[in-house]
Amino acid sequence: MRQNEQAEAVFVIFGSTGDLAKRKLFPSIFNLYRKGNLTNKFAIIGLGRREWDNEKLRSVVKESIKEEHGEAVAEGSSEFLDHFSYLSFDVTDKDSYANLLDEMVLKEDEFSIPGNRIFYMAMAPEFFGSIAQSIYSSGLKETSGWTRLVIEKPFGTDLSTAKQLNEEIRKAFSEDEIYRIDHYLGKEMVQNIQVIRFANAMFAPLWNNRHIANIQVTSSEKLGVEGRGSYYEKSGALRDMVQNHMLQMVSLLAMDVPLRLTTDEIRSEKIKVLRALRPVVGETIKENVVRAQYSAGSVEQTDVPGYLQEDNVDPSSHTETYVAARLLIDNHDWAGVPFYIRTGKRMAVKSTKIVVEFKELPHNLYAKEAIKTGPNLLIIHIQPDEGITIVLNGKKIGSADTTPVHLEYRHDSEDRVNTPEAYERLLFDCMMGDATNFAHWDEVSLSWSLVDAISNAWTESDNQPVSYKAGSMGPKEADKLLEADGFSWWPVEQM
Numbered sequence: 001m002r003q004n005e006q007a008e009a010v011f012v013i014f015g016s017t018g019d020l021a022k023r024k025l026f027p028s029i030f031n032l033y034r035k036g037n038l039t040n041k042f043a044i045i046g047l048g049r050r051e052w053d054n055e056k057l058r059s060v061v062k063e064s065i066k067e068e069h070g071e072a073v074a075e076g077s078s079e080f081l082d083h084f085s086y087l088s089f090d091v092t093d094k095d096s097y098a099n100l101l102d103e104m105v106l107k108e109d110e111f112s113i114p115g116n117r118i119f120y121m122a123m124a125p126e127f128f129g130s131i132a133q134s135i136y137s138s139g140l141k142e143t144s145g146w147t148r149l150v151i152e153k154p155f156g157t158d159l160s161t162a163k164q165l166n167e168e169i170r171k172a173f174s175e176d177e178i179y180r181i182d183h184y185l186g187k188e189m190v191q192n193i194q195v196i197r198f199a200n201a202m203f204a205p206l207w208n209n210r211h212i213a214n215i216q217v218t219s220s221e222k223l224g225v226e227g228r229g230s231y232y233e234k235s236g237a238l239r240d241m242v243q244n245h246m247l248q249m250v251s252l253l254a255m256d257v258p259l260r261l262t263t264d265e266i267r268s269e270k271i272k273v274l275r276a277l278r279p280v281v282g283e284t285i286k287e288n289v290v291r292a293q294y295s296a297g298s299v300e301q302t303d304v305p306g307y308l309q310e311d312n313v314d315p316s317s318h319t320e321t322y323v324a325a326r327l328l329i330d331n332h333d334w335a336g337v338p339f340y341i342r343t344g345k346r347m348a349v350k351s352t353k354i355v356v357e358f359k360e361l362p363h364n365l366y367a368k369e370a371i372k373t374g375p376n377l378l379i380i381h382i383q384p385d386e387g388i389t390i391v392l393n394g395k396k397i398g399s400a401d402t403t404p405v406h407l408e409y410r411h412d413s414e415d416r417v418n419t420p421e422a423y424e425r426l427l428f429d430c431m432m433g434d435a436t437n438f439a440h441w442d443e444v445s446l447s448w449s450l451v452d453a454i455s456n457a458w459t460e461s462d463n464q465p466v467s468y469k470a471g472s473m474g475p476k477e478a479d480k481l482l483e484a485d486g487f488s489w490w491p492v493e494q495m
């Protein structure tokens with residue numbers, strides 16, 4: 001994150017009494033304040049239907065600070081908490097917006113804020129369009145400063161609903177005022193993908209189908225649906241993770257070198273990748289996508305129910321909790337290189353990792369029948385550990401044999417103390433007007449097209465999810481996906 005830059009704005013949180021605000025937004029805003037990335041010229045106006053008052057909101061914010069930083073820091077946060085106020089507010093009631101305008105003007109005056117306004121939609125997506133239009137029609141955008149709209153996921157449930165939502169918000173905000181959150185784009189090591197690729201002479205020339213055999217992107221979770229059964233039933237892993245986080249990582253891995261490190265140039269290269277992704281349609285679904293659902297099992301020695309036994313889940317549901325896919329990019333650099341992605345809930349480990357497997361040398365003197373050399377790998381550890389590993393072949397000490405040598409760089413705990421969390425980084429970028437790590441509409445619409453094609457092919461072929469045991473690394477069908485190409489998943493557990 002850039003140092004010595006400070007934001008001055010009123011920040012309106014629609015849904016400030018909810019889970020996201022408490023767990024992610026309040027701690028992130030506090031961290032920005034603590035690090036000096038907010039001046040005293042800021043105010044947070046929290047909205048929700050509950051009959052809270054300023055004191056109640058401040059006590060919730062204080063509690064979230066305490067959970068992250070402990071009692072002493074929370075006790076010393078009163079100056080920060082003074083910037084928070086609360087309005088009981090029903091987003092469907094037009095009169096509420098007039099009260100909000102009064103409150104904003106009051107706060108701008110109190111904290112000498114130069115009219116900059118951020119509207120953060122931390123609410124159920126069905127409200128996004130109408131809130132944006134009410135912001136516009138109630139004059140909340142008429143200010144001497146800038147206005148920005150931050151939108152949480154999910155951005156639609158398919159291409160058609162996403163288009164409709166986009167049209168609604170575009171009536172009130174221009175594309176460059178809209179910040180569509182994908183929190184993976186705020187993760188330290190996701191942001192590092194571009195640096196690793198574009199700032200290293202040892203990778204840049206090799207980053208193509210002449211030298212790379214395949215790329216594997218895994219995001220596995222130990223958690224189940226955690227009380228979000230009704231949302232997840234309609235979403236499944238395909239819409240919940242693939243449409244956004246997984247395809248964003250694929251586009252960062254496959255994008256061409258941008259002309260400059262500007263928002264427009266980077267986005268335009270990412271968009272080209274999404275345009276070149278081969279749609280998985282009709283019969284090709286069977287060889288390219290695995291759809292699965294967890295059955296009862298054990299995660300960390302604790303018995304857990306299967307998906308069908310979770311609360312608010314239809315006991316005969318066909319919703320997938322796991323997806324693995326082979327994606328192909330039809331362009332000059334990537335033709336013939338499979339990008340394998342997999343994501344699932346209730347798996348053996350929480351791990352997000354990228355493994356880039358390089359092609360073997362055409363003539364390797366050391367690759368003899370008895371002595372096998374392995375491929376070179378670049379592993380990007382995104383979470384829970386952060387860093388990179390490069391796997392090379394070296395000589396086994398005292399022997400003529402070769403052995404894999406791991407060169408590791410992991411962020412140690414000292415580095416990580418001051419590492420901003422994804423939301424903190426993204427909030428700061430939004431305040432600074434940097435939309436690079438937010439999804440442009442073209443990215444959203446292209447990824448929905450790909451996901452809709454998969455979803456339609458599943459429906460047309462009456463494809464049902466296969467089963468995997470909770471606590472495993474997914475179904476055997478996902479292994480076969482790679483075996484068919486002569487590859488296998490690199491383990492993400494011990495790497």
Ligand SMILES: NC(=O)C1=CN([C@@H]2O[C@H](COP(=O)(O)OP(=O)(O)OC[C@H]3O[C@@H](n4cnc5c(N)ncnc54)[C@H](OP(=O)(O)O)[C@@H]3O)[C@@H](O)[C@H]2O)C=CC1
Nearest residue numbers: 015016017018019020048049050089090091122123152153
């Ligand atoms: N929680 C998370 O970890 C994540 C959440 N998200 C997204 O963030 C958004 C919010 O999620 P989350 O915080 O979990 O949801 P919650 O259900 O916890 O909170 C919903 C919020 O919306 C408010 N609300 C609902 N209806 C109205 C209304 N008519 N007028 C005013 N306020 C209303 C609620 O206030 P009240 O109850 O006081 O009316 C509450 O503050 C969703 O889009 C979700 O997909 C994305 C990633 C992660």
Ligand SMILES: O=C1O[C@H](COP(=O)(O)O)[C@@H](O)[C@H](O)[C@H]1O
Nearest residue numbers: 153183219221223240241352383
């Ligand atoms: O967007 C989402 O992401 C989380 C996983 O995020 P992570 O940062 O913990 O990897 C996932 O649990 C959730 O279902 C999904 O909506």
